[in-house]
Every structure is written in structure tokens, then in C-alpha cells.
Amino acid sequence: MINSLSKLLTALSGKLTTTSVVLHPSKICPTCGSRLCEAGGRELHLHEPLDVAAASSSHPNTKWCCPNPDCPPQVRARLELWCSPAAMDIKICDAALVAQLVQRGLVRDAAEFYRLRLNELAALDGMEAAKAHALLDAIAASRQRDAWRVLFGLGIPNIGAAEAESLCKHFASLDALFATGGEQLLKLAGVTEIMARSLTHWFSDPVNRKLLHRLEKAGVNFKTSGSG
């Protein structure tokens, strides 16, 4: 794992270090106060950039977004994606419930769904016993989802549901996929350079590697039906 990681970092370091992050001179994130940066300047853990582009005089169409991965709207967007039908399909956990779980500090990333307890849920607004049980059952059932849905649910930029499904066909597990260097990924049918870069960049972040480890430890399915 370490060997392949260092290889992919070597392969990608030139590209990654030359990627510039353009910060807006004055605009700040209304939620966390971070200086906004140009969307697309680097791969962000973000699905919906904040649209405050009108303020930019030199490039009126530039999208500016918050670079802070812990910014609550981004945390909520990642968790909503995790619960969405194409990912882990935890229907009962809608946007309002996600917002409440984040606000109460009960869930900050996908792995924390799997350690939620009944007594923690009981304190939430509108959470009757039957709903709390149904939520825990739905979370437990999500452990058995296909691995490509897990991969999609991680919200890696440029890895949509179709890309996730296609990638998983090449590997026996998500561990095997992430242990594969960028150059090796590029040799696979259907893998574009931007997909390979996105995957390796995402996996190069220790926070993301830890998340994968915690999800696997929580019993989330990492085994694909791919040949490996």
C-alpha cells in the first residue's frame, strides 16, 4: 500500500504542485469565513460550488467556492450524497435529518453513521422511537450495498455513479482499486486522466484514507463483483 502510494505521489507530484489555487481578493465563505477560491483550481470535496461569481470583475463567469472541507454545507452535501438512492440508499435520512445530525455533532462523515446509537437519536427533534429504529436498520442494511455505490458515495470529484461502477469491474475490492497507482489506472479501459488524478489525489489525503479504513472497519462492503 505504502509503496504504491509513494509511486503514485511521485507520478502525480509534478501536476499537483503546479496546480494553482486562486483566492478571491475579498469574498469570504458566509458560513465559515474562509477566503473563497476559484472552483476547479484544485479538486475540492465539493459538489455544488457557492455561486457568488457575479462579484468577480475580471472573470464574470468564475465560480467561487469554499476551500474548507469541514465547512458545514460541504459536510452536509457529502452526507446527503452518501445517503442518496444511487449510493447507500438510506432513504429515511433526508436533508433535514442530515442537517440535524451535523448540527448536533453526531455525524461528521460517512463512517459516523455506523456508530450512531438509539439514545443519541432519541434526543433529535421529531425522532420517535419507531423512526429511530428504522434509521438504524436502514444504516445497518447499507453495509451490504455494492462496492461501486460505496465508491460513488465517497463523493470523489469526477467519479460519478457510472464511473464508479465501471472502475469496480477492474478490481476485486475497493482496497485493490485505491492501492493502484495513477499510471496503472490509466491503462484501464474507460479511465480518463482526470479520473485517475481525482482518485489518486483523493486517496493521497490522510483524512480520506482514514475514512476508508473506518468504513471498512464498520462493516461497509468493499468487495466488488469485479474480477480483480
Ligand SMILES: [Zn+2]
Ligand atoms: Zn466555508
